[in-house]
Amino acid sequence: MDSTWPHHGSSTTGSEIHPIQYLDWYIPRLQQMRKYNLSYSGLQYVWDFETLLAQDLSDVGYHHIPNFPNSEQIIAERYGVKSENIAITHGATQALNIALLACIESSPNNENSIVAVESPAYAPVVQTPLLLNCDTIPVQRHPPAEGFGPWRINKSEWLDALQKSKVLMITPQLNPCGWDYESSDRQWIIDTCKDLGITIISDEVYIDSMKGTDDYKPFHLEGDHCISVNSLTKIYGLGPLRFGWIIANKDITLNAKRAFLTLSGMMASPTIRLANAVFPHLDLAIEKIKQYREINLPVLREMLARQNIAWNEPPYGVFGAFKLPNDFDSMKFVDGACAANSVLAVPGSMFAPELSSWLRVAWSIEPELFAEAILHLEKALISIQ
Numbered sequence: 244m245d246s247t248w249p250h251h252g253s254s255t256t257g258s259e260i261h262p263i264q265y266l267d268w269y270i271p272r273l274q275q276m277r278k279y280n281l282s283y284s285g286l287q288y289v290w291d292f293e294t295l296l297a298q299d300l301s302d303v304g305y306h307h308i309p310n311f312p313n314s315e316q317i318i319a320e321r322y323g324v325k326s327e328n329i330a331i332t333h334g335a336t337q338a339l340n341i342a343l344l345a346c347i348e349s350s351p352n353n354e355n356s357i358v359a360v361e362s363p364a365y366a367p368v369v370q371t372p373l374l375l376n377c378d379t380i381p382v383q384r385h386p387p388a389e390g391f392g393p394w395r396i397n398k399s400e401w402l403d404a405l406q407k408s409k410v411l412m413i414t415p416q417l418n419p420c421g422w423d424y425e426s427s428d429r430q431w432i433i434d435t436c437k438d439l440g441i442t443i444i445s446d447e448v449y450i451d452s453m454k455g456t457d458d459y460k461p462f463h464l465e466g467d468h469c470i471s472v473n474s475l476t477k478i479y480g481l482g483p484l485r486f487g488w489i490i491a492n493k494d495i496t497l498n499a500k501r502a503f504l505t506l507s508g509m510m511a512s513p514t515i516r517l518a519n520a521v522f523p524h525l526d527l528a529i530e531k532i533k534q535y536r537e538i539n540l541p542v543l544r545e546m547l548a549r550q551n552i553a554w555n556e557p558p559y560g561v562f563g564a565f566k567l568p569n570d571f572d573s574m575k576f577v578d579g580a581c582a583a584n585s586v587l588a589v590p591g592s593m594f595a596p597e598l599s600s601w602l603r604v605a606w607s608i609e610p611e612l613f614a615e616a617i618l619h620l621e622k623a624l625i626s627i628q
């Protein structure tokens with residue numbers, strides 16, 4: 244595998260469509276069924292669908308329209324907006340495609356639009372614009388110089404990129420470090436994009452772990468130029484359902500609904516039924532994340548301290564990242580020492596070339612297994628010191 248990080252550049256179609264190297268790398272490793280899986284960026288949570296769906300279970304494959312609660316209304320209630328501001332999609336990945344289609348205007352002389360995309364990133368955030376006749380330029384979030392606290396932006400670098408761009412795509416709670424923006428960086432991004440007439444597409448699949456706290460700030464609340472994208476995948480542990488949504492102003496939402504119907508026709512009936520059944524109970528998953536943080540994080544913290552590895556712990560969510568000793572290559576580490584100890588974690592090079600010695604670890608699994616997994620990760624770390 245040559246480069247594993249997301250590809251930036253010019254619009255591509257047909258045989259020039261870039262692979263999503265992250266998933267090409269990750270899916271075969273998941274299939275190895277390593278015993279200690281610290282790679283899940285989403286909560287591992289068992290929903291009791293038999294109880295939640297009750298008698299509806301036998302109907303999952305059938306039409307969901309008659310007498311069925313409206314998903315957009317259900318989402319709107321949870322997020323305190325109107326249903327005219329919600330468009331549903333098959334997961335956040337599709338929501339990124341649909342959001343971009345919904346806000347990008349064709350240019351008069353058919354030039355490709357430029358989209359600034361934050362790096363590091365989940366590859367589809369970067370490569371979606373390339374499929375939709377746009378070119379991308381990266382804007383970086385850097386580890387803090389002092390080693391602790393939020394990852395930071397360089398405003399002059401961002402301004403330079405934003406002045407050329409029509410859209411900015413970001414992931415506030417950043418993958419792989421788990422940190423949200425420093426508050427003045429966040430405000431600067433919102434204000435600068437507003438002044439320059441740029442739409443922000445904010446991938447918020449990780450921010451609901453902050454829901455209920457003062458730090459919970461979805462971008463759709465920041466004005467008509469901001470679109471929030473979210474799904475049931477990460478915080479709610481339901482990736483296989485492929486249920487996501489966009490929250491945006493009324494006009495963009497209407498465009499998004501038209502784009503969704505064009506690309507997907509209707510939402511899958513099983514997806515709608517299962518999502519509607521689980522929505523009233525979503526806070527259970529957020530509670531579970533709090534519990535896992537309380538029990539699992541001290542175990543990780545202590546192990547990293549024993550190994551003299553600096554740890555910049557994000558205040559929310561289920562994953563964080565650290566630099567391996569002696570700048571060891573984390574891809575080699577995961578496929579060598581980790582595999583030998585049946586541990587799976589995610590190399591930083593999946594998200595940005597600069598992160599090739601960083602390792603993402605998640606505390607999204609139940610505590611007994613997590614504690615064992617950390618001991619095995621420690622053995623792997625000792626073997627490369």
Ligand SMILES: Cc1ncc(COP(=O)(O)O)c(C=O)c1O
Nearest residue numbers: 334335336365414418448474476
């Ligand atoms: C930032 C980000 N957005 C979206 C996704 C995937 O979301 P979904 O499963 O809802 O498409 C991921 C998965 O790793 C991610 O890291």
